[in-house]
Amino acid sequence: AQKITQTQPGMFVQEKEAVTLDCTYDTSDPSYGLFWYKQPSSGEMIFLIYQGSYDQQNATEGRYSLNFQKARKSANLVISASQLGDSAMYFCAMREGKEGFQKLVFGTGTRLLVSP
Amino acid sequence: DVKVTQSSRYLVKRTGEKVFLECVQDMDHENMFWYRQDPGLGLRLIYFSYDVKMKEKGDIPEGYSVSREKKERFSLILESASTNQTSMYLCASSIRDRGIYSTDTQYFGPGTRLTVL
Numbered sequence: 432a433q434k435i436t437q438t439q440p441g442m443f444v445q446e447k448e449a450v451t452l453d454c455t456y457d458t459s460d461p462s463y464g465l466f467w468y469k470q471p472s473s474g475e476m477i478f479l480i481y482q483g484s485y486d487q488q489n490a491t492e493g494r495y496s497l498n499f500q501k502a503r504k505s506a507n508l509v510i511s512a513s514q515l516g517d518s519a520m521y522f523c524a525m526r527e528g529k530e531g532f533q534k535l536v537f538g539t540g541t542r543l544l545v546s547p
Numbered sequence: 548d549v550k551v552t553q554s555s556r557y558l559v560k561r562t563g564e565k566v567f568l569e570c571v572q573d574m575d576h577e578n579m580f581w582y583r584q585d586p587g588l589g590l591r592l593i594y595f596s597y598d599v600k601m602k603e604k605g606d607i608p609e610g611y612s613v614s615r616e617k618k619e620r621f622s623l624i625l626e627s628a629s630t631n632q633t634s635m636y637l638c639a640s641s642i643r644d645r646g647i648y649s650t651d652t653q654y655f656g657p658g659t660r661l662t663v664l
Contacts, residue, residue: 435589466652474556476590476637476655483650522589534605535653537582537590 434458435525435538442543444513451498452508452541454523463527465506466535467497470520479521482506513545550574551656553638559662566625568659570638577643579621580653581605581613584635596621597643628663635660 436455444450456465467479482490482497490497498507510517520542524535554569572579578597582590582605592605594613602613610632614622621640625632639653 437589440587464650468655474635474637474658474660476639476653478652478654481650481652524590534592534595535590539587539589 434536435523437523437538437541439541440539442541444510444543444545446515446545446547447512449509449511450513450543452510452521452523452543454506454508454538456504456506456523456525458504458525458527460527463525465497465499466524466526467495467506467508468522468524469517470522470540472519476522480508510543515545515547518543518545551638551640551654553636553656553659555659556657557660557662559664560625560628561664562629564625564628564663566628566661566663568623568625568636568638568661570621570623570640570656571619572621572638572640572654573619574640574642574654575618576640576654577618578641578653579615580639580641581611581621581623582637582639583607584637584658590637593623628661630663633661633663 434457463484465482469477480492480495482499489499494511496509520540522540523538551572560566580595581593584590591607593611596602596615612624636659638656641653
């Protein structure tokens with residue numbers, strides 16, 4: 432079974448609008464962490480934002496925020512005021528406590544295209 | 548700034564060749580990882596290492612081996628390359644796991660796009 436599910440292969444948004452990228456996860460471990468990465472066409476994975484399973488508040492980093500709904504096991508990324516440079520692949524990933532060594536499990540990714 | 552470098556951005560090899568992919572990080576990180584990335588499958592962990600000369604299998608280790616003789620360098624080896632190993636290979640590093648509450652992330656290299664003919 433998929434541990435991380437990203438159901439949107441592609442998303443389109445106009446510049447300056449907000450967009451939500453979906454991510455659901457599956458774990459029985461009470462301790463886990465959720466990450467979002469951005470991969471531009473250059474190929475390098477760039478860390479965007481982190482949410483811990485025990486965090487009381489949703490994580491925010493500049494224009495990025497994470498809509499964490501623990502009961503629904505979802506961790507959606509919200510990008511506000513989209514920019515052309517936001518066009519990229521976006522990956523959701525989960526780190527589970529029992530794995531150790533910061534082993535991550537990744538989703539299949541969502542390609543975001545921002546149009547002028 | 549953390550820097551993870553990979554020896555080649557693009558590589559073309561023939562079936563049966565022995566292939567070495569090199570990864571070097573400059574932040575004294577204990578952990579290093581090799582992933583492959585394929586369309587529709589995301590990133591899948593091949594091998595990881597938490598110390599010099601230590602290695603652990605990831606989710607898809609078949610057909611690959613690794614070597615970590617120095618802390619900063621982690622090599623991925625394809626003993627006999629096959630066409631189904633055509634893929635993007637990403638190396639990553641991180642500090643030693645400081646527990647589940649840690650926000651430490653993995654830092655990635657630019658990737659090597661390997662084509663096996």
